[in-house]
Amino acid sequence: MSMAPSPVLDPTTYLQEIRERVGTIVVGQDVVVERMLIALLTSGHLLLEGMPGLAKTLLVNTLARAMHLAFRRIQFTIDLLPSDILGSEILDERSGQFRTHHGPVFTNLLLADEINRAAPKVQGALLEAMQERRVTIGNQSYALPVPFLVIATQNPIEQSGTFELPEAQLDRFMLCHRLGYPTPEDEEEILRRNLKLGVKRDGAGAVARTEFDMIREEAIGTEADLVDAMEAANGIHVSDVFLKHVVDVIERTRHHPDLELGCSPRAGISLLKASRARALLHGRDYVVPEDLFALAEDVMLHRIRLTYEALAEGKTAAGVLREILEASVS
Amino acid sequence: MLAFGLSAWAELPSQRVGLPLVLREVYLPGGEVKPLPRRDREQPVSIRILDVRPAKEGFRYDFEIQGFEPGDYHLADFLETSVAIEAIPFRVTSGMPPGLKPPHEGRVIEMPEVGGYRTRMALLAALWLVGLVAILLWKRRRAGEVVEAAQVPASLAERLRPILDRAAKGDGSAEDRAQLERLILAHWRERRPEWAQLPPAELLPALRRDAEAAPLLLALERWLHAPTQETSAVEIESLLAPYRA
Numbered sequence: 420m421s422m423a424p425s426p427v428l429d430p431t432t433y434l435q436e437i438r439e440r441v442g443t444i445v446v447g448q449d450v451v452v453e454r455m456l457i458a459l460l461t462s463g464h465l466l467l468e469g470m471p472g473l474a475k476t477l478l479v480n481t482l483a484r485a486m487h488l489a490f491r492r493i494q495f496t497i498d499l500l501p502s503d504i505l506g507s508e509i510l511d512e513r514s515g516q517f518r519t520h521h522g523p524v525f526t527n528l529l530l531a532d533e534i535n536r537a538a539p540k541v542q543g544a545l546l547e548a549m550q551e552r553r554v555t556i557g558n559q560s561y562a563l564p565v566p567f568l569v570i571a572t573q574n575p576i577e578q579s580g581t582f583e584l585p586e587a588q589l590d591r592f593m594l595c596h597r598l599g600y601p602t603p604e605d606e607e608e609i610l611r612r613n614l615k616l617g618v619k620r621d622g623a624g625a626v627a628r629t630e631f632d633m634i635r636e637e638a639i640g641t642e643a644d645l646v647d648a649m650e651a652a653n654g655i656h657v658s659d660v661f662l663k664h665v666v667d668v669i670e671r672t673r674h675h676p677d678l679e680l681g682c683s684p685r686a687g688i689s690l691l692k693a694s695r696a697r698a699l700l701h702g703r704d705y706v707v708p709e710d711l712f713a714l715a716e717d718v719m720l721h722r723i724r725l726t727y728e729a730l731a732e733g734k735t736a737a738g739v740l741r742e743i744l745e746a747s748v749s
Numbered sequence: 750m751l752a753f754g755l756s757a758w759a760e761l762p763s764q765r766v767g768l769p770l771v772l773r774e775v776y777l778p779g780g781e782v783k784p785l786p787r788r789d790r791e792q793p794v795s796i797r798i799l800d801v802r803p804a805k806e807g808f809r810y811d812f813e814i815q816g817f818e819p820g821d822y823h824l825a826d827f828l829e830t831s832v833a834i835e836a837i838p839f840r841v842t843s844g845m846p847p848g849l850k851p852p853h854e855g856r857v858i859e860m861p862e863v864g865g866y867r868t869r870m871a872l873l874a875a876l877w878l879v880g881l882v883a884i885l886l887w888k889r890r891r892a893g894e895v896v897e898a899a900q901v902p903a904s905l906a907e908r909l910r911p912i913l914d915r916a917a918k919g920d921g922s923a924e925d926r927a928q929l930e931r932l933i934l935a936h937w938r939e940r941r942p943e944w945a946q947l948p949p950a951e952l953l954p955a956l957r958r959d960a961e962a963a964p965l966l967l968a969l970e971r972w973l974h975a976p977t978q979e980t981s982a983v984e985i986e987s988l989l990a991p992y993r994a
Contacts (some may be wrong), residue, residue: 656976659923660930667927707970708930709957710951744949748934 424691431653433644438700440485444633445478446612447605454596454717455482455570457696459645460652463593464549464569465690466721471574473598477510477630479530479570484533486645487638488527497536501544508557519556524548527564531571535581544559546588566645586680586724593689594714595721612745618686648699655695656705664708664747665690671743677729678739682722690718761821763840770814770839771799772824778807779832793818794841796827816841913969926973935968937962 458465483490506522616628673681694710764770784796799811824837
């Protein structure tokens with residue numbers, strides 16, 4: 420990341436410009452961009468669940484370049500090893516000494532594609548790095564760059580050959596957002612933009628342009644702007660009444676007859692932090708119940724587990740969570 | 750239990766009602782006898798043959814007699830025999846004090862009939878009509894009472910005013926204020942049936958855009974959640990306008 424002495428934009432303008440920049444490349448994914456920014460502002464991590472081809476990589480790439488953050492992508496496969504992510508010690512034949520090779524985890528924005536395809540040992544290595552923000556290679560411990568945000572994806576339809584993330588590891592993701600297909604209007608816009616891409620000349624040959632070629636290199640703001648936005652999010656006012664609302668919703672998940680596993684205190688903390696960041700993104704200096712309800716599904720759904728009886732009755736976690744949220748406003 | 754041989758009979762064998770009287774080694778000439786089957790509940794004793802053994806020109810029996818009514822009886826009266834047999838008396842005694850009168854038998858009293866079938870049907874129809882009219886009148890009166898109750902005490906606005914005053918000043922517990930916010934949201938959810946099915950994540954933005962619901966909701970957000978609250982009685986009065994309906 421580049422260093423800058425002071426912020427050049429006010430936090431709300433800075434964040435709004437980033438959203439607009441991403442919007443020029445990726446169509447109809449404003450909510451995902453919002454969730455990414457929330458995760459970035461609160462040092463949380465984001466799990467994206469969605470079908471292939473929904474521009475997840477393009478989104479993360481665009482965001483990283485707009486914010487001038489280092490970006491790496493790892494495709495998780497069954498034969499991936501922890502050292503492929505974290506790095507390893509390599510023997511330098513010329514010097515006869517071991518030197519440390521840093522893995523792709525040493526970045527600001529890490530896209531862990533199809534995280535549930537890797538073996539639990541590999542998932543565990545990444546999730547440990549996410550939690551501690553440090554990795555140990557050989558006998559040496561290394562701090563990860565800041566900010567450090569993992570955006571992991573999992574494909575809901577391909578269950579064969581996958582290792583489902585256990586609840587304790589899912590809990591480490593601050594948000595789990597379910598990506599939907601674009602609306603027909605957005606889909607039409609995607610197609611229109613694709614028609615205009617054209618061909619890129621390369622020496623004597625040429626290659627068809629992709630959306631990745633359209634990403635602008637220059638960043639918006641500086642590192643100081645991001646730090647300033649993070650501090651602003653941390654300074655958003657949270658009233659006692661809002662805390663009561665959060666506790667009420669979390670408590671309801673723990674006593675619902677259809678839920679075997681309710682939300683942990685970490686879920687409440689995540690809800691609070693995410694609400695603060697959302698308030699900042701919406702230009703407010705205080706959180707309101709709308710923040711809570713807008714983020715409740717992304718923060719809570721991956722943290723609850725249905726009872727066998729509820730599953731046998733055909734109930735879904737999303738349905739039960741909706742029931743809980745509706746009960747809290749009736 | 751008493752056991753008697755016919756040859757050794759010195760006095761009448763007896764037993765109390767409800768207790769078994771056993772007569773052993775009773776010799777009866779002729780073919781094997783059987784107790785007469787009971788044909789009604791009036792039979793005063795019940796006979797059971799415990800054992801039968803062949804004897805010269807007849808059989809020897811052990812009988813068990815169960816007496817239901819006190820009195821003197823003859824065993825032969827309760828047996829099915831092929832030849833005439835001599836009387837074998839026994840006595841059933843009572844444990845009740847002497848001179849006690851038995852209870853009167855119940856008598857069936859027939860209710861006097863009111864007319865015939867047609868009259869009864871007419872009476873039932875009249876009764877049904879009276880009941881129907883009574884129910885209708887009662888319902889009408891209840892509806893009237895509900896309308897009166899809604900009109901007389903206070904409108905929602907009147908009930909909300911003191912709570913809102915406290916909320917605007919930041920008074921009251923956080924739980925009470927949270928409850929107030931939920932109450933207002935629930936009120937609008939009920940009042941806008943087209944939004945009742947929306948999940949809360951979509952309901953709240955919709956309410957914030959609604960011309961009628963938004964003013965108070967946004968003011969509440971400011972009073973309950975913003976770091977500084979500024980309001981006036983006039984503002985509260987204007988915000989309560991939609992709740993007077």
